[in-house]
Amino acid sequence: MTIRCGVIGYPLAHSISPAFQQPAFDYLGLDVSYRAYETPPGALGAFMQGLRGEEWLGCNVTIPHKREVLDLVDDVTEEARLIGAVNTVAKGPAGRLTGDNTDAAGFLKALIEDAGFEPRGRGAVLLGAGGAALAVAVALLRAGVSRLWIANRTAPRADVLARSLVGHFDGARLEVVAMDGQGLRRPLAEASLLVNSTSLGMAHGPDPDASPVPPSLLGPHLVVYDLVYNPPQTPLLEAASRAGARGQEGLPMLIYQGALAFERWTGRPAPLAVMMERGRRALRGR
Ligand SMILES: NC(=O)c1ccc[n+]([C@@H]2O[C@H](COP(=O)([O-])OP(=O)(O)OC[C@H]3O[C@@H](n4cnc5c(N)ncnc54)[C@H](OP(=O)(O)O)[C@@H]3O)[C@@H](O)[C@H]2O)c1
Structure with missing residues (x-):
């Protein structure tokens, strides 16, 4: 059979x-x-x-x-x-x-082994508040990030996500910020990692040509990880490359x-x- x-x-x-x-x-x-x-x-x-x-x-x-x-x-x-x-x-x-x-474990393996990024003690910005974002947040907090900034188009969903994590992880500072240039400027200057878990930039998605952050906020101090895997090179990863940041594509996590x-x-x-x-x-x- x-x-x-x-x-x-x-x-x-x-x-x-x-x-x-x-x-x-x-x-x-x-x-x-x-x-x-x-x-x-x-x-x-x-x-x-x-x-x-x-x-x-x-x-x-x-x-x-x-x-x-x-x-x-x-x-x-x-x-x-x-x-x-x-x-x-x-x-x-x-x-x-x-x-x-297995999403959180898959994300973390790609982050450490493919992107070469060790999260412990580092700061991270997470874009999105859907199912994938929650798995990424759990992975990053479990791996010991010191700070996690969460931004989402619909801000109350980011609040719900952050509240669902409080009490499960000691020591990490969680903050919800606006998903616009003003809200992201300071977090992106202080963080070492940016993760996109929105569907922006995804082929056949809501806006395949859009980057979820203004390219001017990216710099060489960042690892930029885009969960979107189709196309492999998204508008965000292209902007990251132009800014001298290290990019990580979404396929290995999948x-x-x-x-x-x-x-x-x-x-x-x-x-x-x-x-x-x-x-x-x-x-x-x-
Ligand atoms: N590489 C992998 O293994 C892997 C695994 C899972 C998911 N993914 C990818 O991750 C992405 C999200 O998946 P998901 O399962 O979390 O989806 P989801 O639960 O539907 O969440 C979608 C997210 O994208 C945001 N969004 C959608 N349209 C937007 C727009 N026009 N402007 C700004 N934000 C927008 C949503 O914000 P609102 O809350 O405001 O609607 C929400 O935060 C998809 O592209 C998916 O392919 C990759």
Whole structure:
């Protein structure tokens, strides 16, 4: 029997997860079929019930189901509880489902290993207050940043995000600032890291040509990490390069969160080089 695995979300046309997960199963000779299962909100409950069947290994979860899945699994890891979202479901014995979140760990691995940035004791500016921003905030606070400034177009959402973190991490100073030139000027002068977790600059997103910060506020003292992975070179990363800042593209985080999910499902080390190469190839085809 071919075992099934996949990604659920709605819509799913943008997902490149099948392009790098299936080759990983194939590379290890595992008889698993990984597909995109477009799942409208009304169909989520039935899908999750079906996932308990013996032919399933588990699934990845993406927009808009990451929060709802929290209530549809039997166990939730501490990480997923803190982030308030599930991106990976693993099936255990007797069809028991565990919801986990590998986004924060994937982000941190890319930050340290690909960008060469050690967060402990440094200051960081985080743009955005959606699901990805919360995972990034948890990762940075756990890794010991000394200060975290959070800015979002809809300011009350940044307040909610900041409040959800207070009490979980001792010692870090959290501050919500306006997402405009005035609000970001001082934080960007003092910080060593800027992370964009808004969807600005994303192909087919709200504004593919926009940078979320005025380029004049960037400088060589910053590492600029854009979570947007399509296109690989975003308007923000182009501005960072012109300002002499070091840039970090979004694809490695996507691959690492997927690789961690792969390891939860299979108990085997993920073939990272294969996954990265296939991920890049899939983006080139977009
Ligand atoms: N590299 C990776 O592995 C990875 C993983 C997850 C996500 N991502 C990327 O991260 C981005 C955010 O994902 P998400 O899941 O957090 O999405 P989300 O929950 O929908 O949040 C979207 C964020 O973008 C902001 N935004 C949207 N349109 C904007 C505009 N016109 N001007 C200013 N801000 C705007 C939103 O601000 P408001 O609150 O004001 O609406 C919100 O903060 C996406 O591009 C996604 O592809 C990458």
